[in-house]
Amino acid sequence: MIIGLTGSIASGKSTVAKMLKERNLPVVDADQIARLVVKPGTPVLKSIEEVFGPEALKEDGTMDRAAVGKMIFEDSAKREKLNAIIHPAIRKELVAQKEAHLAAGAKTVVLDIPLLFENKLHDYVEKILVVSVTPEVQKDRLMNRNQLSEQEAVTRIDSQLPIAVKEKGADAVIFNNGTIEETERQVADVLKKWNV
Numbered sequence: 001m002i003i004g005l006t007g008s009i010a011s012g013k014s015t016v017a018k019m020l021k022e023r024n025l026p027v028v029d030a031d032q033i034a035r036l037v038v039k040p041g042t043p044v045l046k047s048i049e050e051v052f053g054p055e056a057l058k059e060d061g062t063m064d065r066a067a068v069g070k071m072i073f074e075d076s077a078k079r080e081k082l083n084a085i086i087h088p089a090i091r092k093e094l095v096a097q098k099e100a101h102l103a104a105g106a107k108t109v110v111l112d113i114p115l116l117f118e119n120k121l122h123d124y125v126e127k128i129l130v131v132s133v134t135p136e137v138q139k140d141r142l143m144n145r146n147q148l149s150e151q152e153a154v155t156r157i158d159s160q161l162p163i164a165v166k167e168k169g170a171d172a173v174i175f176n177n178g179t180i181e182e183t184e185r186q187v188a189d190v191l192k193k194w195n196v
C-alpha cells in the first residue's frame, strides 16, 4: 500500500512521519528531496539562480533557503516560478525512491508530500492520511519553530490550501492539537484500520 502523508505547514507531518518510521515503515520525504535536487552543481539550482538572481545563493554556493523562502511565500507569481523549476525534479526522485523501497520488498511505503492536494498528486498514492491542527495552534507552532512574526506565519499558511479542504479529501485524519501520545494513539488506530 502506498500512503500519502500530508497536511498543512507545521501541522505535524514530520512528527507523524517519525512515528511511522519507528514502526519500520519506509517514508519518502518530499521536503528532504527538495533539498537534494538543489545541491550545488545541479541544473535545478542553476535555473533558480537564473530566475531569482544571486541573492538566491549563499556565499558557499548553496541555496539561501531563508532568502528564497521570503521571496516565494510573499509573492505567488515567484512561488509558481520556483514550483515550475523544482517540482518536476522532486516528483521524479519521489517515484524513484518509492520504487527502490518496493523493489527491496517493502509492502507499504509512505510518501510524505506537503503539497499533495495543491499539486493534485492523488494518483501517486492509494490512501491519503492528513495531519490536521486548528489554525491557532498551527500559527503558534510555525512562529515558534521558524522564528517568524505572526504576519509571516499567516502568509505561509495562506500559501497553501485550507486544512479543512484537505481533511475532506482524506481517507483518515490525525488531529495533532493534543499531546504527542494522543497523536501516537491515532496513528496506531489508523494503521490497524488499514491492516498495516
Ligand SMILES: CC(C)(COP(=O)(O)OP(=O)(O)OC[C@H]1O[C@@H](n2cnc3c(N)ncnc32)[C@H](O)[C@@H]1O)[C@@H](O)C(=O)NCCC(=O)NCCS
Binding pocket: 008, 009, 010, 030, 031, 034, 064, 065, 066, 068, 069, 072, 079, 082, 083, 086, 090, 113, 114, 115, 159, 160
Ligand atoms: C521555499 C524553501 C526554500 C524554504 O525552505 P525552508 O527550509 O525554510 O522550509 P522547508 O523546505 O523545510 O519547507 C517547510 C514547509 O513549507 C511549505 N512549503 C515549501 N515550499 C512550498 C511551496 N512552494 N508552496 C507552498 N508551501 C510550501 C511546506 O509545507 C513545507 O513542508 C523550500 O521550502 C523550497 O525549496 N520549496 C520549494 C519546494 C517545495 O515545493 N517543497 C514542498 C513540497 S515538495
Ligand SMILES: Nc1ncnc2c1ncn2[C@@H]1O[C@H](COP(=O)(O)OP(=O)(O)OP(=O)(O)O)[C@@H](O)[C@H]1O
Binding pocket: 007, 008, 009, 010, 011, 012, 013, 014, 015, 016, 031, 114, 141, 142, 145, 176, 177, 178, 179, 180, 183
Ligand atoms: N502534538 C504536538 N505537541 C506539541 N508540539 C508539536 C506537536 N506536533 C508537532 N509539534 C511541533 O510543531 C512544529 C511543527 O511540527 P512538524 O515539524 O512535525 O510539522 P510539519 O507538518 O512537518 O511542518 P512543515 O510543513 O513545515 O514541514 C514542530 O516544532 C513540532 O515539534
